[in-house]
Amino acid sequence: MESGMKIRVLVAKPGLDSHDRGAKVVARALRDAGMEVIYTGLRQTPEQIVEAALQEDVDVLALSILSGAHMTLLPAITGLMEERGMSDVLVLAGGIIPKEDIPMLKECGIADVFGPGTTTDELVHYIRGKIESEAKNLE
Amino acid sequence: MTHAEKLIRNMLKGDKRATARLLSIVENGLPQAQEAISLLYPHTGNAHIVGITGPSGVGKSTLVEKLVGEIRKKDQTVGIVAVDPTSPFSGGAFLGDRIRMQSLSTDQGVFIRSMASRGNPGGVARATKDAVKILDAAGMDFVIVETVGAGQSEVEVMRIAEVVVVILAPGLGDEIQALKAGQMEIGDIFVVNKSDIESADRVVVDLKSTLAMKTTKDGWRPEVVKTIATTGAGVDELMEKILEHKEYVESTGSEKTRRRRVQNEIESILREKAAEHVMRLLEETIQFNEIVEAVGALKKDPYTAVDELLLNVTAKPKKEGEA
Numbered sequence: 001m002e003s004g005m006k007i008r009v010l011v012a013k014p015g016l017d018s019h020d021r022g023a024k025v026v027a028r029a030l031r032d033a034g035m036e037v038i039y040t041g042l043r044q045t046p047e048q049i050v051e052a053a054l055q056e057d058v059d060v061l062a063l064s065i066l067s068g069a070h071m072t073l074l075p076a077i078t079g080l081m082e083e084r085g086m087s088d089v090l091v092l093a094g095g096i097i098p099k100e101d102i103p104m105l106k107e108c109g110i111a112d113v114f115g116p117g118t119t120t121d122e123l124v125h126y127i128r129g130k131i132e133s134e135a136k137n138l139e
Numbered sequence: 140m141t142h143a144e145k146l147i148r149n150m151l152k153g154d155k156r157a158t159a160r161l162l163s164i165v166e167n168g169l170p171q172a173q174e175a176i177s178l179l180y181p182h183t184g185n186a187h188i189v190g191i192t193g194p195s196g197v198g199k200s201t202l203v204e205k206l207v208g209e210i211r212k213k214d215q216t217v218g219i220v221a222v223d224p225t226s227p228f229s230g231g232a233f234l235g236d237r238i239r240m241q242s243l244s245t246d247q248g249v250f251i252r253s254m255a256s257r258g259n260p261g262g263v264a265r266a267t268k269d270a271v272k273i274l275d276a277a278g279m280d281f282v283i284v285e286t287v288g289a290g291q292s293e294v295e296v297m298r299i300a301e302v303v304v305v306i307l308a309p310g311l312g313d314e315i316q317a318l319k320a321g322q323m324e325i326g327d328i329f330v331v332n333k334s335d336i337e338s339a340d341r342v343v344v345d346l347k348s349t350l351a352m353k354t355t356k357d358g359w360r361p362e363v364v365k366t367i368a369t370t371g372a373g374v375d376e377l378m379e380k381i382l383e384h385k386e387y388v389e390s391t392g393s394e395k396t397r398r399r400r401v402q403n404e405i406e407s408i409l410r411e412k413a414a415e416h417v418m419r420l421l422e423e424t425i426q427f428n429e430i431v432e433a434v435g436a437l438k439k440d441p442y443t444a445v446d447e448l449l450l451n452v453t454a455k456p457k458k459e460g461e462a
Binding site for chain 2: 027033035040045048054056085086
């Protein structure tokens with residue numbers, strides 16, 4: 001069936017690093033799992049990312065960051081999302097993020113952090129689980 | 140107040156999130172979709188709807204970014220529906236048109252929505268025409284529909300757009316020939332993009348000679364414009380041609396074209412709903428399975444089978460509660 005709900009995901013790269021191999025692998029894997037993946041390209045500001053997530057009405061925002069600026073950029077993104085009433089969007093982070101930073105990021109509204117070694121299957125499974133249980137809660 | 144009513148009220152106040160939600164509702168064919176369209180329909184009719192089509196890789200998205208820049212110079216607002224293909228295998232899609240439109244991403248006068256084709260064969264998604272209505276009702280002065288990288292038969296955009304811009308590029312070789320039927324017939328304006336490539340002039344000549352042989356559409360002779368989307372060269376001329384075409388259509392009976400578009404749309408919705416309705420009625424009959432078996436056993440041909448089924452369905456008295 002071609003109709004009905006599809007999980008929509010925005011894959012975005014905040015900040016100044018230009019390594020998007022990981023983001024592209026994730027985008028490809030999610031596409032192959034039947035999701036609609038929007039990729040915005042490199043070097044995005046928090047404002048650009050949040051505006052895109054809003055216009056595209058995504059279920060999931062997947063942020064890839066390797067520059068080390070995650071403690072600044074990720075809370076800026078979740079902050080803007082809260083301002084615009086988008087707290088229901090599932091926000092995930094991946095890339096190079098030290099373990100000790102994760103609790104703080106989770107406090108800021110990042111649902112989970114996926115580091116190197118995560119398989120794409122794990123990620124697909126995680127997203128499906130979260131979105132489906134959310135859909136059930138709405139019913 | 141229903142959910143759809145609330146969303147439309149907020150959208151009309153300028154709430155972009157409401158617009159985005161409404162787009163999802165029609166895209167997913169949710170139960171509120173029809174109610175939403177019927178409520179916002181009176182607010183449509185203000186936007187100028189521009190269709191952008193052409194083979195993949197000719198620079199459609201890049202050109203759209205520059206064209207929107209031109210429109211924004213005139214202080215007018217733009218909605219964009221950018222369609223990319225859905226995978227026939229996974230049902231997923233990679234929607235990458237935004238990558239080429241980064242300069243527009245925080246412009247409050249621009250709303251970009253990526254849309255997967257979801258198996259619709261015409262170069263746009265099934266919900267694209269309703270998405271255009273939503274952006275129109277949201278108050279956009281222009282709505283641009285960018286099709287999937289399209290070939291000869293992806294011509295559905297002409298039923299949605301008021302002006303169709305077909306984009307080509309040098310190096311497509313025989314594709315110009317191949318495009319003679321289908322896409323070559325739907326273009327009101329033709330763009331030869333990447334015109335800094337040496338062979339571009341050749342393409343322009345070929346194109347003009349092909350177009351010269353054509354009878355014109357509603358008296359409008361299709362124009363050819365050269366552009367370089369990456370630098371923006373020629374985009375101002377493209378904008379001029381779009382406005383010229385708009386004026387031309389308005390001065391020569393836009394009512395007639397509009398009526399034709401509306402009639403087309405009603406017919407296509409009618410076909411869809413009639414088929415759904417008949418299928419629903421048939422599901423309740425046991426006759427359907429019997430006929431399938433009879434055709435399978437070569438006792439009946441499929442055309443006779445369908446005639447019999449239709450006769451049966453139309454003769455059947457309506458039960459209570461049926462739409």
